[in-house]
Amino acid sequence: MKKLLLLFVCTLLSLSIGAADKQSIRINTDNIDLILQVSPKNRLYQVYLGEKLNSTADFDHFNWNIYAGSDGAYGIRGREAYPGSGGEDMFEPALAITHADGNQTTYLYYKKSTQKAVPGGTETIIELADDKYAVQVTLHYVAYMKENVIKTWSEIKHNEKSSIILWRYASGMFYFNSSKYFLTNYHSDWAREGQPAVQQLQFGKKIVDTKLGTRAAEQSEPFFEIGFDQPAQENQGRVMLGTIGWTGNFSFTFEIDNVNCLRVIPAINSYASNYKLKAGENFKTPEFIFTLSENGTGQASRNLQNWARRYQLWNGEGNRMTLLNNWENTAFDFTQETLALLMKDAKELGVDMFLLDDGWFGNKYPRKDDRAGLGDWEPTRTKLPGGIPALTKATETAGVKFGLWIEPEMVNPKSELYEKHKNWVIELPNRETYYYRHQLVLDLSNPEVQDYVFSIVDRLMTENPSIVYFKWDCNSPITNIYSPYQKANQGNLYIEYVRGLYKVLDRIQAKYPKLEMMLCSGGGGRCDYQALKYYGEFWPSDDTDPYERLYIQYSMSKFFPSKALAAHVTNWNRRTSIKFRTDVASMCKLGFDLDLKTMKPEDYKFTQDAVTNWNRLKNVILDGELYRLISPYETHHMAVNYVSQDKKKAVLFAYDLHPRYSEPQQAVRLQGLDANRTYTVKEINLMPNTTSALHCNGQRYTGDYLMKVGLMVLSAYESASRVLELTAE
Template identity: 65%
Template sequence: MKLPIAIFLSLTTATAVASQEPERNIIRISTDNTDLIFETGPNNRLYQTYLGPRLLNEEDHKNLSWHHYAGTDGAVSTRGWEAYSTSGNEDFFEPALGITHADGNMTTYLYYVSSSQEPVEGGTHTRINLKDDKYPVEVTLNYVAYPKENVIKTWTDISHHEKKPIAMWQYASAMLYFNEPEYWLTGFSSDWAREGQLSSQQLQPGKKVIDTKLGSRAAMHAEPFFEIGLDGPVREHSGEVLMGTLGWTGNFRFTFEVDNVGYLRVIPGINPYASTYELKAGETFTTPEFIFTLSCDGTGQGSRNLHDWARRYSLKDGKGQRMTLLNNWENTSFNFDQERLASLMKEAKDLGVDMFLLDDGWFGNKYPRSNDRAGLGDWEPTKEKLPGGIAALVKSADDAGVKFGIWIEPEMVNPKSELYEKHPDWAIELPNRDTYYYRHQLVLDLSNPKVQDYVFGVVDRIMTENPEVAYFKWDCNSPITNIFSPYSKDRQGQLYIDHVRGLYNILRRVKEKYPDLPMMLCAGGGGRCDYEALKYFTEFWCSDNTDPIERIYIQWGFSQFFPAKAMAAHVTSWNRNTSVKFRTDVAAMCRLGFDIGLHELSADELDYCRQAVANWNRLQPAVMDGDQYRLVSPYATNHAAIEYVDKSKEKAVLFAYNLSPRFQEKLTAVKLQGLDPQRKYLVKEINLMPGTKSGFAFDGKTFSGDYLMKVGLEVLTRRHNSSSVIELTAM
């Protein structure tokens, strides 16, 4: 029997295709310690085949499979971990990308097109190009791997050439998969004065979501970072842990989904809440950077990975020194004048700090800033308080021998202000409902280019008229309320995103014109703490809560992801039940500052503070630029201990705190880490009150690094709210 030629050709072609091994495109993204590997499947879609410790033998990559076996209705089927899963495909779980096309179709399939790799500063940039086969939609997955720091950052570019705009209702920065017996999530909750609080839970089948919908002061209730224990609950010194953070100063969302067979997918990105994004043909939507490290030695090593990466590649002036300062807020609040400030500048010099920082309350004339109900937006010095303006303050600081810094909150406006009277349409405010005020203020609409020019002009005018200004504390006290943009009337679904992008436009202009200007990122405390913002700021304010006991917990939480150099801490009068020494020792673990009336201090206390400032400056290479080791957790004990070791292992500093020891509780030695085991170290207690001597038997003695790491030092005591600072010097 002869077959019709068309059928014959069809069968022979099918046989030939079936007999051929599909082309395998294997893409490897590597650090010195981690491999992230993708492969195209027979359907030419891209799948994650591996994320874990670096594979030593390249030929082993070929043994990885693009699919995983999963039980379905009692049968065995295959499932692929698609690198950037999309809505409407055969996967039944949370996608990374959701699009409604111009014709109303809500499905997208992405197929592999090409990939490339090129060197960038500190690492390698991998681009993977994907494309839908039915619609002109293109997606580029970007990965930059930093080998030495064991950090990978990833983001996604989305574009299209459909005839009309497409509506994107999901647009994650990345998608990562894991297959482990169990998963333990450590999240970081927050509120005013309670930032960076750790809590852990085991992830169960279904979705766990951490997100925020606040718009501007976005991290007020949840921090944009997390940890996942992959072999049990997260541990400090051992175990496999994924540590991830999103570089986005607005609404974010982390989705953790354990599916029906126990696989975990992690999806970080912008929160699409009230943010369906209309993408026009030819435009590219770029997601925020997701930065992660995979540590096989617990969160301690993961933190050191991120700290090194941040100082080298992300934090503004990450390799530079930091200034100590005296702030006036806790001392004067809004009640000061030019003479009072000049006197405080002399106190700053006497204290030995580098700078005097003028906080809130210096501006407004028609509506003077005498409380938080008026003046925001009117950035002219109050003539009654400051007849000489900023120029006179700069001169007074120079005469005193210190630098001058100033507080601003340029993204906000009080309704009781000249700015609001002139430009009510510049504020985010509903046109047809009663206005809700958070802290008596409104958020300016940064999606409006005119508002961007105005906010940039606040900094530019101060710096143009007073180029000696050495520092800005940039605050942001309100989340977005009354969500409506008078400027973007037909694009309300894009306001949350366009607002943050407007902020970045402003900060980019400031950095380009004033590249060496240090700035503190503040948002009613720690309401902003992400690595995109920190490209423009040298540090962030962890919390308005400066109670030293609370600060130990707050700084412990933030230190999981940020180096000490990025964290600002001040000595204040909060919790007067603790000593000035205890308060100062806690603040000295970060960028050290003071916000206290020096007249409150005794002569001995003032001498102590001067000594502590001098020691902090001397030990900057260890505390600001060294490796951090969290040795004793306040979450697990009534004590805390943190150590810093400089990169040469020549110098180390141990901070030890006794919080609320129980009666006659057992005390154990603190075993140090990161020292050279072959070298000898002189151990000396510093930051002692004048006239007192160390109460430790080891003070002034020499020990090997090996001994200090294996046996340790007995530095913890049963004295409530007490502290010790131990300096170690290699001999």
């Protein structure tokens, strides 16, 4: 009888909720709709996320699964936009608070929403509040119309009588209904970044996270793709790409509930981070960035790449410099004179800049290896008697620009900084110290340490204003996790460390807005879109073996534009030709890190010509639309092509990795061209005194033919590569 009565009440409630009772909040791009609705009891729910709807009149047709909540409210079961802990929803919450009185239950009610124009789109701001506790949450959604990207974050504040403890604090929560869900997440180790793992999600939770603090490789990477009904495909099917802008511990939770609804919850990882929030303070969560595509991963990638170049990446629509690095050539063993010679090599090669890597600093404890000197950022007098000024002068004489390696967040115990300021170091006071790579991490949650790290860059730039580039490394995770500065608030350390880093970077950017920096972290340990507001590029991996780099660059290209991916030609895997290694690096932001003087004359001439070609075509490669044509994960080959925004130019990169013996080859069909234009095909990056063996070289084809029939550019030869330039008439 009670069940029948409850069913009758729910039916009456369902009938009473008509169009007039539904307040809809529409967050949309050209192709995506995210629709939220407010229930009569002022709870906020997601009712739709998917392909854009043509008519707002259809918003009234969304069916609500009505139930009576424990607080007397009613709404949609399992679809609350930002659910708190302790309520009627028994799944993972977006927000969990221990209030000042010890209560751990939070209910959020809708207060108001506003919208405002921002560059490229519209920001929707929604205010929620608990009716029993002085807690307010503001949800932010920025929808970029043409790029079909949505960026979201939340802000949490309170005015309770004393501090509250946050133990869940998501950037948002998103719901999907489909028959099946296939997750591709990317795991990592040193020299093995961007490794995809594909699995079908089942009932329960799948968590992808890191606990490294500074996030220095060896775990998970901060991006994922979801295929709906089938594993994500390149050119067809519904796909979501998502990534979080947080240079620290992050967490992605993928939870399928009892009715096969998928919840996606991006957040800071709350591991060891029960955050004490004082009254009146504002806790801002990281930005979560995502896009949806009905035409596979390829279109979703181009959405993110276009968005990043226009709105997120530092100098995203600006230039990038080619460079010669000394690390693979000299390591720690160099002098002022040997560096001056390398600067001349950089000029002869045709690159824009010479980059001095690790090993230039420390006097009491000279930097002869990785065991000493970190923290003492004074040039080693025995190596560099003229200091950095002599090096910048030498680059000016050579006719190139000057860049410098630093690792300012770290310290070696064998350093003057550690001797003078041990209280600036994250280190346990009562246990034996564990050293990762013979170093420790400075406590950037401490404002004094922030001032010191800023002063490293500031002093170098003040004394040497012609420095144009820093390679900012970060080789250690946070170990010995204890902050002398946080004292009783150790749960705040991981978060305040990252915020401290951003405060330093804000100061650097404000004072030196044109200073270009590379984001490096033991290879590809840092690659998030919050850090990339300050850095023009990142180093995807220390592994520059061209075979492995193709896999890594293919994975990274799904989430980042090519101008953000630094790729250097090195001597890793000398069994491959200089042409193959250079062609692999040329599909991203090109650099070199090898001894030019030991090269064969024909190899050296090839690299000079390749730099000339890359500089001529860099606007297509760095700012054009990317199409992944053949995956190395599925075949023994790889191919991509870039097309300029006006479709007048295109560049095709084709690589043979490890083909089978006498393997039959298929034509490579290009994408993104203008079908009605005619393109002339020319093979470039040829070795000196050789001519192209390709039948298509010098031929004219319509874009239609190139996209439907294609070109025979692959071979059965191991480590072979071809670069084709296409020019529209």
